[in-house]
Amino acid sequence: MSSxxxxxEMAGVSVATVSRxxxxxxxxxxxxxxxxxxxxxxxHYTPNQAAQSLTTSSTKLIGLLVPDINNPVxxxxxxxxxxxxxxxxxxxxxxxxxxxxEEMSNMVRRFxxxxxxxxxxxxxxFTQFGDMDAIIEPALKNNVHVVLNGYVDSKFEIDRVGFxxxxxxxxxxxxxxxxxxxSIALIAGTDSTISEERYRGYREAHxxxxxxxxxxxxxxxxxxxxxxxEAMLKILQMNPRPTAVFAMNxxxxxxxxxxxxxxxxxxxxxxxxxxFDDIIWCSLIRPRLTSVVQPKYxxxxxxxxxxxxxxxxxxxxxxxxxxxxSRLAVRQSTVKSEQQ
Amino acid sequence: MSSxxxxxEMAGVSVATVSRxxxxxxxxxxxxxxxxxxxxxxxHYTPNQAAQSLTTSSTKLIGLLVPDINNPVxxxxxxxxxxxxxxxxxxxxxxxxxxxxEEMSNMVRRFxxxxxxxxxxxxxxFTQFGDMDAIIEPALKNNVHVVLNGYVDSKFEIDRVGFxxxxxxxxxxxxxxxxxxxSIALIAGTDSTISEERYRGYREAHxxxxxxxxxxxxxxxxxxxxxxxEAMLKILQMNPRPTAVFAMNxxxxxxxxxxxxxxxxxxxxxxxxxxFDDIIWCSLIRPRLTSVVQPKYxxxxxxxxxxxxxxxxxxxxxxxxxxxxSRLAVRQSTVKSEQQ
DNA sequence: ATTTTTTGTGTAACATGTTACACAATTTGG
DNA sequence: CCAAATTGTGTAACATGTTACACAAAAAAT
Numbered sequence: 201m202s203s204x205x206x207x208x209e210m211a212g213v214s215v216a217t218v219s220r221x222x223x224x225x226x227x228x229x230x231x232x233x234x235x236x237x238x239x240x241x242x243x244h245y246t247p248n249q250a251a252q253s254l255t256t257s258s259t260k261l262i263g264l265l266v267p268d269i270n271n272p273v274x275x276x277x278x279x280x281x282x283x284x285x286x287x288x289x290x291x292x293x294x295x296x297x298x299x300x301x302e303e304m305s306n307m308v309r310r311f312x313x314x315x316x317x318x319x320x321x322x323x324x325x326f327t328q329f330g331d332m333d334a335i336i337e338p339a340l341k342n343n344v345h346v347v348l349n350g351y352v353d354s355k356f357e358i359d360r361v362g363f364x365x366x367x368x369x370x371x372x373x374x375x376x377x378x379x380x381x382x383s384i385a386l387i388a389g390t391d392s393t394i395s396e397e398r399y400r401g402y403r404e405a406h407x408x409x410x411x412x413x414x415x416x417x418x419x420x421x422x423x424x425x426x427x428x429x430e431a432m433l434k435i436l437q438m439n440p441r442p443t444a445v446f447a448m449n450x451x452x453x454x455x456x457x458x459x460x461x462x463x464x465x466x467x468x469x470x471x472x473x474x475x476f477d478d479i480i481w482c483s484l485i486r487p488r489l490t491s492v493v494q495p496k497y498x499x500x501x502x503x504x505x506x507x508x509x510x511x512x513x514x515x516x517x518x519x520x521x522x523x524x525x526s527r528l529a530v531r532q533s534t535v536k537s538e539q540q
Numbered sequence: 541m542s543s544x545x546x547x548x549e550m551a552g553v554s555v556a557t558v559s560r561x562x563x564x565x566x567x568x569x570x571x572x573x574x575x576x577x578x579x580x581x582x583x584h585y586t587p588n589q590a591a592q593s594l595t596t597s598s599t600k601l602i603g604l605l606v607p608d609i610n611n612p613v614x615x616x617x618x619x620x621x622x623x624x625x626x627x628x629x630x631x632x633x634x635x636x637x638x639x640x641x642e643e644m645s646n647m648v649r650r651f652x653x654x655x656x657x658x659x660x661x662x663x664x665x666f667t668q669f670g671d672m673d674a675i676i677e678p679a680l681k682n683n684v685h686v687v688l689n690g691y692v693d694s695k696f697e698i699d700r701v702g703f704x705x706x707x708x709x710x711x712x713x714x715x716x717x718x719x720x721x722x723s724i725a726l727i728a729g730t731d732s733t734i735s736e737e738r739y740r741g742y743r744e745a746h747x748x749x750x751x752x753x754x755x756x757x758x759x760x761x762x763x764x765x766x767x768x769x770e771a772m773l774k775i776l777q778m779n780p781r782p783t784a785v786f787a788m789n790x791x792x793x794x795x796x797x798x799x800x801x802x803x804x805x806x807x808x809x810x811x812x813x814x815x816f817d818d819i820i821w822c823s824l825i826r827p828r829l830t831s832v833v834q835p836k837y838x839x840x841x842x843x844x845x846x847x848x849x850x851x852x853x854x855x856x857x858x859x860x861x862x863x864x865x866s867r868l869a870v871r872q873s874t875v876k877s878e879q880q
Numbered sequence: 881a882t883t884t885t886t887t888g889t890g891t892a893a894c895a896t897g898t899t900a901c902a903c904a905a906t907t908t909g910g
Numbered sequence: 911c912c913a914a915a916t917t918g919t920g921t922a923a924c925a926t927g928t929t930a931c932a933c934a935a936a937a938a939a940t
Contacts, residue, residue, distance in 0.1 A: 313592075
């Protein structure tokens, strides 16, 4: 790999001059500039970002940690982050943590070791980590800013971007109630703040609409497709059988729909189904899946925005907490054909 | 950000000793080791990878360039790459090029500037770039290895991993012919090697099965969903109307199916549809989409494998070219119910 | 007890850039 | 035409690590 010294030698100038040419800083005569430029081209020289960042102490690198790259939710969020950051000259360093405590800590350390200028951590639920603060402390103590997507109680002043899960679940449940269902099964996710909040929305909608809650209607899943399938099998056994199902995320809702298909139960005529997240699959599957719309792209963008404003110190106050609102996309899976 | 000097000072030893503790190299007494370890913990010190890579001239970073992170094909491929590389201690630097010449060149330069140890470039079709060699030359001239996913004529000895498009298209077409269709419309992609090859498979299957080709049945798309929808509208106008459609990728096939749905044409009874890539959506949509299976994950893995073998010099011969074989996943979209 | 070997630690050079400062060559102004 | 201002270039220090080499202390061998 060629270095600035080789370029300097080939051009017959000092390294300082080469640096000036590259960074277009200070005085350089046209004649010299051309000589240097030519040497650079011949050697295919590119400045070593590592060495560069030693002096400038900025790498233009942002660490992004997501639990699962394959999950459409995080994917779209990443897209929002990437679009915003790329434009500002930053480049992303992706890493997958798989909702694992240890792994998460490792990747944060790895980011620090690469001297990222900042990092964005995403998780379905940070509360599961015994001590989230311990994970991010190394970053903060070294003045590397961190923003979070999700739920945390932190003693640090940290920016977070979240989503109004209570309201979202409320909307979906209310919609089902308004469609005349009074027995709505719930496919829940793993124990987490996110699940709790979505449950709360489900609950409140019942209360506000004077429909009594039946704990027997709650079946637990793990946010993955297969668990949705399994949960639906259990629901089909129930007696009396619920006429509607609300799944805490789309992937489980889709699993549930597959179970219904396999058992020749028609959606929405016999059982209506609603999901959460509004991933792209909702419009692909038939009947199309009613779902709570989460502005994933915008959430990503906001995360990036928060981070950058911290980094360039245009903001340095207490931890901000932006909660994005919900909207329900009503589709075929909850609207009987004669009602359409 | 704390440095090795601060650790050394706090522990009352020299930087060399701290370095020894961190890298577990050379002799260090237990007592000293503990003192240093403690200082590291207090300061939350992490070695600066940038400085480290200055001396070791290895960053453990691999650049990965894909045209579109949102495309399920590249996504799964990335997963294969990531899984393989992560295990070996490498970390990925993702970048999106959007099938753009300029952008691609930029990102390669960016990778070099970050002194990646190697890079993997993916494209649907490299031939579209006027001079692909010019893009990768800076890397190769600096001894940074490059592997490609796709089609290129290069003067360099470069490893490539591809897929047998001719055979894949042949299988899909043959299947449709065997199902009794003699008039099969083709939704083609943008002009590219990939399209040419898939066309060749379509053509050869016709010839081998003694069915005459009808150029009027070919409609051009751009590999995106909407173009599949539009193409299908044109196909529906044809007279006589074809009884089957083969789309050069799944995304277009799905667009086509949506058009058929909107026009209440039943699949596969009135028109059979087959796609290419076997993305996850094939199993989500109804009827399930018959598609050519591309071992995306394995292709990603192979790319990573090729790269690493070049990097650690366990291989340094001429450019390898691995072509993965095809298989057809037959699903509902091409098999009439009474035949099931 | 002396020599040899092993263990433990520090000094200084190097990897690749940036940049403050010094100095020389031009150009400008009176 | 000479002082002042501007322009052009080099030297050397610094950023943060690794490591060869030197040297001292402790342990083992004779």
